[in-house]
Amino acid sequence: MFDKLRGAIDGAVTKATTKELNEQNLSDAVWEIQMVLLQNDVAVQVAEHICELTKEKLLGKRTGRLENLTKIFKKAIYDSILEVLTPEYPLDPLIFARDKKMKGEPTVILFVGVNGTGKTTTLAKMAKMYKDHGFSIVIAAGDTFRAGSIEQLEKHAQNLGIRVIKQGYGSDSASIAYDAVAHATAKKIDIVLIDTAGRMQGNKNLIAEMQKIARVANPDIKMFVGDALAGNDALSQANEFNQAIGIDGAILTKVDADPSGGAALSIAYVTGKPVVYVGVGQTYDDLRDFDPEWFAKRLVGEK
Numbered sequence: 001m002f003d004k005l006r007g008a009i010d011g012a013v014t015k016a017t018t019k020e021l022n023e024q025n026l027s028d029a030v031w032e033i034q035m036v037l038l039q040n041d042v043a044v045q046v047a048e049h050i051c052e053l054t055k056e057k058l059l060g061k062r063t064g065r066l067e068n069l070t071k072i073f074k075k076a077i078y079d080s081i082l083e084v085l086t087p088e089y090p091l092d093p094l095i096f097a098r099d100k101k102m103k104g105e106p107t108v109i110l111f112v113g114v115n116g117t118g119k120t121t122t123l124a125k126m127a128k129m130y131k132d133h134g135f136s137i138v139i140a141a142g143d144t145f146r147a148g149s150i151e152q153l154e155k156h157a158q159n160l161g162i163r164v165i166k167q168g169y170g171s172d173s174a175s176i177a178y179d180a181v182a183h184a185t186a187k188k189i190d191i192v193l194i195d196t197a198g199r200m201q202g203n204k205n206l207i208a209e210m211q212k213i214a215r216v217a218n219p220d221i222k223m224f225v226g227d228a229l230a231g232n233d234a235l236s237q238a239n240e241f242n243q244a245i246g247i248d249g250a251i252l253t254k255v256d257a258d259p260s261g262g263a264a265l266s267i268a269y270v271t272g273k274p275v276v277y278v279g280v281g282q283t284y285d286d287l288r289d290f291d292p293e294w295f296a297k298r299l300v301g302e303k
Helices: 003-016 023-039 044-058 066-085 093-102 119-132 149-160 173-187 204-217 232-245 262-271 292-299
Strands: 107-112 137-142 163-165 191-196 221-227 249-253 275-279 287-289
Touching: 003 023, 003 066, 003 292, 023 044, 044 066, 044 262, 066 262, 066 292, 093 107, 093 119, 107 119, 107 173, 107 204, 107 232, 119 137, 119 149, 119 191, 119 249, 119 275, 119 287, 137 149, 137 173, 149 163, 163 173, 173 191, 173 204, 191 204, 204 232, 221 232, 221 262, 232 262, 249 262, 262 275
Parallel strands: 107 191, 107 221, 137 163, 137 191, 221 249, 249 275
Antiparallel strands: 275 287
């Protein structure tokens, strides 16, 4: 996982640490790291920021043997990546839902993202996670646009033993979301998970519909689901959804397919919102907490 980027960083560090660490050599080395990040789908402003942080941490360091220099350089990159990935306001959907349940209120989560990212399957994985922790759940079939979407969601719900609130294709998605929230409130159901149509960023009509769903359902958490393999496209999508409705967190799918890792760095830095989970397989249990420390260690070759 992340082998490509980790290998490239290792190569850049090795090249940098064959020379004495002075300001000129440091600038050259940091530029090499920046190129590596850019080539692995890290957005320009994010790569620049990581490299500036790295340079600041390295300037003035006294080093002896090259082995020590390599460790110092890797530690500086690790700390810089960790700083980018650590959110100002962390989000734990389980803790959030426990707090809401204690107040007798449902937790409403809206899932947004473009077609093909695994949004509906990710929703089902979160439903399984909540069910495993003793929460009751209802799902709103808010994607009334894509053919087969309601049946796909119903199949997941049937597998998990969860009810789906639905209408026909072409129905008002906001109305379905509203009905699901009202049902959960009346029946004391803990969690409402709202599926939505996969929207290509830039489609004004679909973005407007999503904004309407957000107004009507008033979700507690607006979760962007992005494909880790999409690189800078995932960042562009997350940024536009964030501007449209203000996302609260992100889930990256297909992390098990060995992406470069650039999408996680870019989304966390540009949106200022945490990557909360990663999808690492096709089963309902293949959803993992995103750990910034684990991620940073993987990228700099720490075992």
